[in-house]
Amino acid sequence: MAGLVVGRGVEAAVLRGLIADLPERSAAVVVRGEAGIGKTLLVRSVLDEHSGSGVRILRGACAPMSGAAAYSGLGSTVTAALSQSTASGQFPSAAAARAWSMQTLADVLDSDAAQGTILLVEDVHWADWSTLDFLAHETRSLPERGLLVLLTWRDETADHEYLTWLGELLRTPAVVDLPLRRLTEQETSHQLLDLQLDCTAETVAAVYRRSAGNPYLNVELVRGDLTVPASLRQLLLARLQALSPTARVVVAATGTLARTLDDDDLLAAADRAADAVREACDSGLVIRDPAVGCSARHPVIAEVAYDQLLSSERRDLHARLAKHLAGCVANASNAAQLAEVAEQYRRASDRDAAFRWALLAARAAEKECAFAEAGHWFSVASSLWRPSDLADDRVPQRLMLAERAASLLGGAGRHAEALALLEAAVDESDAEVGTLEALLMRGRLRALVDDITGAMADVERARRLVPAGDDRALGQVCISHAVMMRPYGRSAEIAEAAQAALQHATRAGDTRMIGQARAELGAVAANEGRIDKALEETLAALKIARDLAEPEDLAMAAMTLTYVHGLRGDTDQVVAVANTTQSELRRLMVNEHWLEGLIESNAVYNLYAAGRWDEALSREDRGRPPSGPAFKDTELALIHMARGNLQTAVELQRGQELFAVDDQPQDKRGYAEIEGQLRLLQQRPHEALALALDAAELSHDTEDELVCGGLLRIGLEAAVASHSPDGFDRLVTLLRRAVFGVEAAALAAIVDGERSRIRGTPDPTPWLTAAQEWASLGRPYWEAQARLRAAEALVAHRGQPGARGRATGELEAARRIAERLGAAPLLGQIQGLAKIARIHLDDSVTEHHEQGTATTDLHPPLTERERQVLALVADGRTNREIGAMLYMSPKTASVHVTHIFEKLGVRTRVQAAAEAIRLGLAGNPAPPT
Numbered sequence: 001m002a003g004l005v006v007g008r009g010v011e012a013a014v015l016r017g018l019i020a021d022l023p024e025r026s027a028a029v030v031v032r033g034e035a036g037i038g039k040t041l042l043v044r045s046v047l048d049e050h051s052g053s054g055v056r057i058l059r060g061a062c063a064p065m066s067g068a069a070a071y072s073g074l075g076s077t078v079t080a081a082l083s084q085s086t087a088s089g090q091f092p093s094a095a096a097a098r099a100w101s102m103q104t105l106a107d108v109l110d111s112d113a114a115q116g117t118i119l120l121v122e123d124v125h126w127a128d129w130s131t132l133d134f135l136a137h138e139t140r141s142l143p144e145r146g147l148l149v150l151l152t153w154r155d156e157t158a159d160h161e162y163l164t165w166l167g168e169l170l171r172t173p174a175v176v177d178l179p180l181r182r183l184t185e186q187e188t189s190h191q192l193l194d195l196q197l198d199c200t201a202e203t204v205a206a207v208y209r210r211s212a213g214n215p216y217l218n219v220e221l222v223r224g225d226l227t228v229p230a231s232l233r234q235l236l237l238a239r240l241q242a243l244s245p246t247a248r249v250v251v252a253a254t255g256t257l258a259r260t261l262d263d264d265d266l267l268a269a270a271d272r273a274a275d276a277v278r279e280a281c282d283s284g285l286v287i288r289d290p291a292v293g294c295s296a297r298h299p300v301i302a303e304v305a306y307d308q309l310l311s312s313e314r315r316d317l318h319a320r321l322a323k324h325l326a327g328c329v330a331n332a333s334n335a336a337q338l339a340e341v342a343e344q345y346r347r348a349s350d351r352d353a354a355f356r357w358a359l360l361a362a363r364a365a366e367k368e369c370a371f372a373e374a375g376h377w378f379s380v381a382s383s384l385w386r387p388s389d390l391a392d393d394r395v396p397q398r399l400m401l402a403e404r405a406a407s408l409l410g411g412a413g414r415h416a417e418a419l420a421l422l423e424a425a426v427d428e429s430d431a432e433v434g435t436l437e438a439l440l441m442r443g444r445l446r447a448l449v450d451d452i453t454g455a456m457a458d459v460e461r462a463r464r465l466v467p468a469g470d471d472r473a474l475g476q477v478c479i480s481h482a483v484m485m486r487p488y489g490r491s492a493e494i495a496e497a498a499q500a501a502l503q504h505a506t507r508a509g510d511t512r513m514i515g516q517a518r519a520e521l522g523a524v525a526a527n528e529g530r531i532d533k534a535l536e537e538t539l540a541a542l543k544i545a546r547d548l549a550e551p552e553d554l555a556m557a558a559m560t561l562t563y564v565h566g567l568r569g570d571t572d573q574v575v576a577v578a579n580t581t582q583s584e585l586r587r588l589m590v591n592e593h594w595l596e597g598l599i600e601s602n603a604v605y606n607l608y609a610a611g612r613w614d615e616a617l618s619r620e621d622r623g624r625p626p627s628g629p630a631f632k633d634t635e636l637a638l639i640h641m642a643r644g645n646l647q648t649a650v651e652l653q654r655g656q657e658l659f660a661v662d663d664q665p666q667d668k669r670g671y672a673e674i675e676g677q678l679r680l681l682q683q684r685p686h687e688a689l690a691l692a693l694d695a696a697e698l699s700h701d702t703e704d705e706l707v708c709g710g711l712l713r714i715g716l717e718a719a720v721a722s723h724s725p726d727g728f729d730r731l732v733t734l735l736r737r738a739v740f741g742v743e744a745a746a747l748a749a750i751v752d753g754e755r756s757r758i759r760g761t762p763d764p765t766p767w768l769t770a771a772q773e774w775a776s777l778g779r780p781y782w783e784a785q786a787r788l789r790a791a792e793a794l795v796a797h798r799g800q801p802g803a804r805g806r807a808t809g810e811l812e813a814a815r816r817i818a819e820r821l822g823a824a825p826l827l828g829q830i831q832g833l834a835k836i837a838r839i840h841l842d843d844s845v846t847e848h849h850e851q852g853t854a855t856t857d858l859h860p861p862l863t864e865r866e867r868q869v870l871a872l873v874a875d876g877r878t879n880r881e882i883g884a885m886l887y888m889s890p891k892t893a894s895v896h897v898t899h900i901f902e903k904l905g906v907r908t909r910v911q912a913a914a915e916a917i918r919l920g921l922a923g924n925p926a927p928p929t
Contacts, residue, residue: 005038005045006194007187007215011178015046018148018176019055022116026142028149030124030170033180035300036216036232039152040122042180047120047150054115058108062126063258064303065347068361068377069339070370072258073121073131074105079334081108082368094371094411095588096549101369102137102590109138109147116146123299124151125162128258129372129412130365132165133590139172140586154299155179168591171888173864182213191215192222216298236304243283246276248305249317251285255302256321257340260293268324269317319348326357335364335373342377355384359395366408375408379421399425399434403441410445413591419445436465440476447484455484475504475513482520487667491703495524512553515544519557526564527703529741534564551588554581555595562602567707569742569777571610578603582622596622601632611780611821613639634674641681642781644824648898649678651891669695669704669711676714681825685721692718693727696734708738709747713782716754728758746773746782753789762793764806771810781826784817788830795837808839815841862903867921869896873909874916 005012011031018027031039047057060075071079081104091097109117121127121135139149153166170177183191185208192199192207199222211217220235240248253269254261261269263277266286270276280286281294285301288294296302309317322344329337342357362377382401389395396404402425409418422442426435443458459480466473478501485494498520505513522537538561545553558581565573578599585593600622607616616639619632637652656671672695679688692715699705712735719728732751739747752766767790774783787810794807811834818827834841862870865886872882883893901907904915 005041006191007183008038008042008180011042011180012046014176014178015043015150016049019046019050019116019118022055022118022146022148023114025145026147026174027176028139028142028151028169028172028174029176029178030151030153030166031178031180032153032155034155034182034214036214036298037180037182038215039154039180041215043120043122043150043152047118050115050118056115056117057120058117059120059122060131061122061259062124062128062131064126064255064299064306065258065343068343068373069128069258069336070130070334070365070368070373071105071128071134072336072339073124073127074119074134075121076259078105078108078119079336081105082334091549092547093549093551093588094369095551098369098371098590099549099588102134105134106138106141110143116148118148118150120150122152123154125154125159128370129414130370132162133372133412136165136169137590139169139175142174167888170886183215183218184213188213188218191218195219196222232300233304236298236301237308239283239285240301240305240308243285244276244279246270246273247279247283248308249313250277250280251296251301252305252309253317253321254286254294254296255299255306256318256344258336260289260295262293263288264328265321265324266294268320271320315348318344319350322348322350322353326353333364335361335368335370338364339373339377342380346380351384355381355386355389358384362405371408372412372414375405375412375414375418378402378405378408381405382421382425397433399432399438402426403434403438406438406441406445410441410448415445415448419449430461430465436462436473439465440480443480443484447480452484452487456481459484471504471508472510472513475501475508475510475517478504479513479516479520482517486520486523491524491527494520498524511544512548512550515541515548515550515553515557518544519553519560522557522564523560524703526560526567527706529706531564531567531741534560535568538564546584549588551585551593554584554588555593555599559595559598559602562599562606566602566606567741571606571612571778574606575603575615597631600630601635604632604635605638608635608638609779609782611778611817613643613821634670637674638677641677642821642823642826645898645902646678646681648895648902651895651898653678654891669699669708671695673710673714676711676718680714680718680721685718686724688718689715689722689724689727689731693731693734696731700734705735705737706740708735709740709743711735712738712747713750716751720754720758723758725758728755742777743773746770746777746779746786749773750786753786753793756793757789762789762796764790764793764797767793768810780817781821781823784814784821784823784826787811787814787817788826788833791830791833795833795839798837804837804839807837808841811839812841862900862919866896866900866903867919869893870900870912870916870919871921873897873900874913874921 015029015031018029021027031043033039050057058075058077060073060078062073071082082101091100109119119138121131124132124135127135135149135151138147142149169175185204188208188211189199189201189204192204203222207218207221211221214232217232217235220232220239240251243251247270250266250270253266256269257265266277266280267274281288285297285305286294287297296305306314322341325337325341325344329341338357338361342354342361345354345357348354358377358381362374362381365371365374365377378401382398382405385395385398385401390397402421406418406422409415409421419442422438422445426438426442429435439458439462443455443462446452446455446458459477462473462480463477466477478497482494482497482501485497498517501513502517502521505511505517518537519541522534522541525531525537526534538557542554542557542561545557558577562574562577565571565577581599582596585596600619604616604619607613607619617636620636633652634656637649640646640649640652653675656674672691676688676691679685679691692711695711696708696715699708699711712731715731715735716728719725719731739751746769749766749770753763753770756763756766767786771783771786771790774780774786791807791810791814794803794810797803798807811830815827815830817823818830831841833839868886869882872885877885879893879897880890882888882897883890886893888896897909897912901912904912906912906915
């Protein structure tokens with residue numbers, strides 16, 4: 001064993017250190033690399049050292065055909081808890097049931113073992129989705145101490161969804177990334193000399209030339225023929241050719257189940273040919289351990305052996321295994337065991353048996369809250385269904401199976417897969433049983449992928465199929481209509497549909513639909529400025545969503561509630577609702593809900609408006625999708641613009657044009673407001689005005705016009721800077737209803753103030769009014785801007801008695817706010833006006849700031865992620881390379897680099913590298929955590 005793990009001293013030390021620290025802290029680690037790099041040998045050798053040490057070790061593994069066997073990667077010791085435990089009472093929702101199953105499995109890992117527990121799951125790149133969900137859940141909520149989650153991963157995996165999962169996992173702070181590199185030629189020499197003392201330097205050189213330092217390939221080459229092609233698969237194929245055909249089938253069988261095989265499994269695979277089983281084991285390609293089971297010496301061996309079988313040979317193998325496994329299944333079998341049988345019959349092309357076992361596997365997986373696997377097996381059953389199956393009265397109709405599959409897959413976050421299933425299942429006929437339910441489900445899924453036209457077509461078609469007097473179905477149609485219209489700001493249409501849904505739901509006694517309808521009515525009331533009604537309806541909806549533990553409804557109600565609190569100017573409540581909801585959603589969901597991005601956007605914007613900029617920036621990683629722009633990037637861009645970090649703002653704003661579509665005015669307005677401000681800072685006021693006018697045309701006479709105050713402010717400033725009275729007047733006409741709500745007085749004063757500027761007769765009075773209003777609302781940045789404008793107007797009237805003194809006072813007040821916020825551009829404008837007007841500003845604020853920081857580091861501290869990025873910059877890595885190494889997009893890496901430059905006060909990567917040396921980060925880039 002020592003020779004096989006040569007060159008892994010650092011990695012082994014990391015694993016030993018994590019295990020030694022178990023009494024003090026928990027952790028997770030991913031050991032990854034190419035096939036044959038030695039992942040399994042490394043982890044097993046380290047774990048063997050701790051055998052009998054008091055550390056409890058739970059072992060699981062995934063296999064190439066384990067993708068539809070629920071929780072198959074966790075091992076029987078862990079998954080047995082799902083069949084042994086019983087929940088008290090009914091779950092209020094599928095999400096609550098899933099949360100229970102996650103906690104039940106987690107409880108197995110929470111032991112009294114003095115030295116802690118290790119959960120080893122090998123070959124996670126083959127895992128089923130329930131295993132992946134549990135591992136993601138557990139690594140994000142590790143106990144304080146006593147648990148190490150140890151995973152192995154083959155890097156050749158190309159599946160985008162799996163790679164996204166890995167990237168998200170490696171972003172978790174508690175997860176250690178432990179990639180294994182190839183061996184050097186010297187390390188290869190040590191490995192081969194440990195295996196063969198008489199190995200010559202020429203042999204070492206020949207092996208290394210062909211293996212490029214792959215440890216497993218080194219071993220196979222030195223023990224075999226150096227003339228064979230230096231591909232691991234080709235080399236293993238040559239080894240397989242030495243076996244009899246039946247023995248090769250035995251090797252192939254080791255990769256057909258999501259577990260190790262026992263002797264009876266192998267005999268079944270070999271059609272009871274015991275000699276073939278012995279031949280496969282004696283060859284060393286199959287390792288037989290009576291205590292653990294039988295497995296291929298390396299997973300690639302099983303893959304190669306299976307690939308070499310003819311189609312008929314594969315079907316015969318699966319048929320034998322299916323018959324054998326079906327005979328072993330007991331009444332209390334779990335979902336994974338039933339899925340094993342179903343998968344074997346499916347691959348054996350036995351339609352009748354595959355259909356019957358797929359239904360059993362689906363129902364068992366749903367009972368165990370393995371919704372992705374349940375959806376898969378209902379989908380398989382739907383595809384295999386025949387009218388003759390209805391002879392069994394327990395068998396549902398085809399479309400009912402498809403709708404159930406899509407519902408479960410959608411609930412597991414697999415929306416594209418669910419939609420594709422229903423696109424294929426639903427035809428043009430309305431006569432088939434289950435069409436109504438399938439149409440409503442397809443409509444919801446189409447809406448999630450922004451196919452609103454298709455979604456509305458499904459809803460209207462479903463409406464025609466609803467039987468008279470069926471309040472529940474009519475309510476589903478109405479609420480679907482209301483939800484789909486929300487992005488388009490059609491309040492009257494939404495209110496009508498939501499009110500109808502509420503009436504139908506009340507008559508049907510459907511509590512969830514009542515909550516959904518009240519959430520929509522609350523959103524309409526907010527858009528119309530009926531804040532008290534909006535608060536009443538939204539709070540009621542949120543309570544129902546919490547009682548029913550429905551994450552979709554919870555996120556929707558919370559999004560509206562943060563918006564309503566924002567309209568009330570209550571930033572504390574916005575943040576409190578965002579934090580509480582995110583905590584609740586983490587309990588009910590494995591992955592982030594897409595609406596969390598909007599909730600976070602509301603929180604960040606309100607923190608920006610309240611002048612709590614550092615608090616807003618501290619939330620940068622919350623509610624962020626794995627790739628692409630986040631909703632809140634625009635709000636973060638506002639803060640960076642206000643602080644003079646223009647390049648960061650540009651980076652954050654890049655990609656936001658995706659949200660600026662003409663048929664969704666609120667998205668277009670949000671984009672124009674931020675992009676317009678950016679163009680103003682870039683001295684491009686005509687472009688800023690054009691953006692504002694374009695968005696104002698879309699929002700005019702819609703509910704969105706009521707919340708266009710920010711767009712109005714930016715647009716008027718752009719009109720003044722562009723010397724465009726016509727644009728000014730057009731904007732005021734289009735957005736007359738934007739002067740609304742708690743900000744109405746401030747906005748009205750700004751309109752008057754900007755009008756005085758564009759006429760060339762600046763008037764301080766409206767700006768002083770605006771400043772007072774912003775101050776009363778707790779909007780310090782806008783208050784400081786208004787005070788600057790007031791000072792400008794007072795300077796223009798400096799011949800009037802007291803004007804100069806009042807201007808000085810306004811500039812002083814504005815400067816104090818700007819310095820407190822770190823609003824460098826605004827501070828520059830204030831100082832520029834003071835210089836022009838020959839006004840001497842009190843230096844006490846600046847002096848106090850300098851004295852307070854004289855003994856500290858001049859630069860703001862770097863976050864741990866920024867320290868990792870800086871180390872890679874110093875190592876000469878590009879943004880794209882940094883992104884790949886730290887599992888982030890190149891854009892995110894670029895944003896981090898810009899942040900670092902700003903914090904360190906440098907302008908080039910060479911200067912940043914020098915700072916990295918000063919900070920002790922150069923020459924040793926930290927692994928991503």
